[in-house]
Amino acid sequence: DGGITQSPKYLFRKEGQNVTLSCEQNLNHDAMYWYRQDPGQGLRLIYYSQIVNDFQKGDIAEGYSVSREKKESFPLTVTSAQKNPTAFYLCASSIWGGLNTEAFFGQGTRLTVV
Amino acid sequence: QKEVEQDPGPLSVPEGAIVSLNCTYSNSAFQYFMWYRQYSRKGPELLMYTYSSGNKEDGRFTAQVDKSSKYISLFIRDSQPSDSATYLCAMTRSYTGANSKLTFGKGITLSVRP
Numbered sequence: 442d443g444g445i446t447q448s449p450k451y452l453f454r455k456e457g458q459n460v461t462l463s464c465e466q467n468l469n470h471d472a473m474y475w476y477r478q479d480p481g482q483g484l485r486l487i488y489y490s491q492i493v494n495d496f497q498k499g500d501i502a503e504g505y506s507v508s509r510e511k512k513e514s515f516p517l518t519v520t521s522a523q524k525n526p527t528a529f530y531l532c533a534s535s536i537w538g539g540l541n542t543e544a545f546f547g548q549g550t551r552l553t554v555v
Numbered sequence: 556q557k558e559v560e561q562d563p564g565p566l567s568v569p570e571g572a573i574v575s576l577n578c579t580y581s582n583s584a585f586q587y588f589m590w591y592r593q594y595s596r597k598g599p600e601l602l603m604y605t606y607s608s609g610n611k612e613d614g615r616f617t618a619q620v621d622k623s624s625k626y627i628s629l630f631i632r633d634s635q636p637s638d639s640a641t642y643l644c645a646m647t648r649s650y651t652g653a654n655s656k657l658t659f660g661k662g663i664t665l666s667v668r669p
Binding site: 445447481482483484485486489499531533544546547548549551 | 657
C-alpha cells in the first residue's frame with residue numbers, strides 16, 4: 442500500500458529533551474511537509490522540502506529542525522528550544538511543489554511534554 | 556486580519572440536513588481552493604479541490620468559490636453521521652514553487668446526529 446507513515450503515534454518527552462518524529466513515504470513524491478496542529482489553530486507549516494538535501498522554513502520553524510537525506514524520509518526534531526511543543530504533528534507529501542493537487546497526510550504524531 | 560477565516564463552530568445538525576461550511580480570505584492572490592476532512596485523531600484527507608470561481612460537485616458535496624467576495628463554501632447534502640469530522644478549508648496562490656504552500660483555516664467540527 443502506498444502512503445505516508447508517521448511514527449510513533451504517541452510520544453512523551455521530558456522538558457529539556459530533544460525528540461525526533463519519523464515520516465516515511467513510498468509515493469515517490471518529491472515534496473514533503475511538516476505541520477503542527479493545535480486545538481482551534483488549524484494547521485501551521487513548520488518546514489518543507491521540495492528536493493533531497495534541501496528544505497525551507499515554514500511559518501513556525503523556531504525550535505524545530507529537519508533533514509532530507511533520502512527522498513522517502515523527512516524526520517522532524519523538536520528541540521528543547523521549542524517553548525510549547527505539546528501538539529499534534531502532521532507530515533504530508535505531494536508531487537513537486539504541487540500541494541494544490543492531492544496532498545497525502547500521515548496519521549499524525551501526538552507529542553506531549555511531561 | 557488573518558489570511559483565512561473559518562467559522563469556528565462546532566456545528567451540530569440532524570441526519571439528512573444540508574450543511575453549509577464557509578471560509579473567507581483576504582489575499583486576492585489565492586487561486587486554488589481546497590476542502591480537507593479530518594476524522595478524530597487522523598490526518599486530513601483532500602475532499603474537494605477547485606480552481607478560481609465557480610461550483611464543483613462530487614456526490615453529496617458541492618464546493619463553491621466566489622473570488623469577487625473572497626468567499627468559499629462547502630455544501631453537504633443529505634448529511635450522514637459518517638460526515639462527522641473536522642473540515643478545513645485551504646488555499647494557495649500558485650501551482651508550483653514557494654507560492655504553492657497551503658494556507659489553512661482553523662477548521663470547523665461538524666457533528667451529524669442520527
